[in-house]
Amino acid sequence: MKRTFSFILACLSLLSVSCTSNSVTDESVPEVVIPEPVPAVVKSNLVTEVGFMWTFATESSGVVLSDGFIYTHNDSGNSSVFFKVNPTDGTLIQTIKVTNFSNVDWEDITADDDFIYIGDFGNNDGIRKDLKVLKISKSQFKNATDAVVYVTAEAIQFSYTEQTSFITTSTHNFDCETVISKGDSLYIFTKDRGDNATRVYKLSKTPGEYALTAIGGYNVKGLVTGGDYNAQTNEVVLIGYSASGHKNSFIYLLSNFTADSFFSGKVVEKIIGNSTNDWQTEGITFGSADGKKLFLSCETTAFTKSELYTTDKTTLGF
Template sequence: MTLRSLLGIALFSLAGCSSLPSPDGSEAGGQQDGGYLNIETLTGLSSKVVETSGLALHAGRIWTINDSGNGPWLYELDEYQGEVVKRVRVADAVNIDWESMAADERYLYVADCGNNSGRREWLQLYRINWQQLLNVSESEPVASQYVEFSLADPGPVQGVHKHDNDCEAVTVVGSELWLFIKGWLTGTTRLYKMRTDIDNQAPVSTETWPVQGLITAADYSADRKELVLLGYTLGRFSSDTFLWRVPVVEGQPDWSAARYHDLWPSGQWEGIAWRGDELLLTREKSILGEARLGRIQLAPRSRQN
């Protein structure tokens, strides 16, 4: 989803205070402003992945996808040069609007969940075996398992980008896939939890959070027990990028202890993935800058049982 057509529309503004307000003006619980975090640029990205929309790591290798208007391809990236070192087609798949990637030890998940109009009823999830993906050559497609789902409680639609039914962020937490809504209308996100192996699901949202922007990516670290949500806000002539860090306690997110960070440099950052105590991010090419692979280094966190 390009920012070019969206700049000039003032959707959200962030308050520079330690307790962040929700869209209705009330305080958003106990969330704290954690200050700025710097995104270190590792490399520019190949012209083959300038519309990067997701990020996943496995066995020390970095994978991304392009969003709508592109084919059903998975791209392995070279961390140091940003080049595509392997491109694999997903068999029997269509890229309607691939927007996010998630991973566990056995599988890579690709979410075809983009919904700019707000009226798309059925969304898709492709589950790909990691071992098969790593072993397959570029000349043959990799097999996938297909899961279709819909949101049981979509919100009202006032027009394109005037609804809270879009989705660009999924991550695996334990045995569940967590899906986060991109709230064009209210600047909130809804959390949905679903199985990764059952077709024709209709999950119901379990929580709504006042994230005050548009969520584009999510990832969970089982080691740190921490969820991150990546997003941006749109001003009249600019876009600001932010990160929410949410503790997960006994498998449940604790929004009351969430921390908010502004990120710099801003831009259309669309993918995020944990790697130890650091975060890798990808930025799509837009009016705000070239496609990039970046990194945020965080302080080590004590591991919990």
């Protein structure tokens, strides 16, 4: 019995050693922690931080100031909602849900007195045949006080007459991230991955289907991601970054042009980023009727959270 007991103890001891030597301890496998993006390590002395928007608009892709509020939205893969934001601190006031259209790739937002327009025309691979601008009546949400408001939209559909190939490629000229409102028309500025230029297309505000041909263009030597028009000063502002990555962010101011020949007048560029940091500047809007103030936004990246900024033409040297 004593021998048997000793044998059992020996076996248990070996088993214990075996289990200990082959077991995976908490120390051997460190916990995987996915960090939040750090707050705005990308700094520019040409812009002032207003407030973070990453908790609701992590991929803020367009901004517009309308009726005293900022409106912004996320891009592809997100819900079909846009957000009413306080322009003084970037906090969320209201979420507005479009119930009859999905967010294929919402890339910019603009407005006139009566409507919000959202450009669902992001086309990274150059294969989309469902490009559209959503037209949303402000009367559906303007006086609403609920935290979430539900609205419907009408579609202004379009295609590019110059596009004959719809084969996936990263070097095409039919991506788009910018729409502005001027008078009774919308104007689309493309994000040309093929030649780093931008082309301008005129689009009716009346829902329907349209085949568009470029009415102008300019070699911006980069990728245009947002824009706005100021009726009082008759100026257009564009924002973007270099084709080599989300670096060397730039702002263009277009002025002294006639009608919709936007690049026929004075064209001034200001670099606001640098060649080192990843700062994905996406949206821009005039922030005052006199055109002196500007708001801009960026998407969340590994280097910065989605944020609302402000600047002015004097600071930019315009």
